[in-house]
Amino acid sequence: MKAIWNGQVIAESDQTIVIEGNHYFPPQSVRQEFLQDSPTHTTCPWKGTASYYNLVVDGQTNKDAAWYYPTPKDAAQQIKGYVAFWRGVKVVP
Numbered sequence: 001m002k003a004i005w006n007g008q009v010i011a012e013s014d015q016t017i018v019i020e021g022n023h024y025f026p027p028q029s030v031r032q033e034f035l036q037d038s039p040t041h042t043t044c045p046w047k048g049t050a051s052y053y054n055l056v057v058d059g060q061t062n063k064d065a066a067w068y069y070p071t072p073k074d075a076a077q078q079i080k081g082y083v084a085f086w087r088g089v090k091v092v093p
Contacts, residue, residue: 001092049071
């Protein structure tokens, strides 16, 4: 799978984990140079507290377009640190 935004491959892996229709990419498969920490946090009742990244590509910013669970609840331990995308990021085979 590839996560693509603004003409750049942000992440690529054949070992994503699909939960609730979202592909979670292993941390080592995500190009860190496109990620910028965001102060945004949300809470999922069974996964825990999500943290967000802004994507920054060629001077364009996609606010909170990626999220991850740094310390997920027990039920979601398999996606600890894995990154998922939305807000116009295309995830394709």
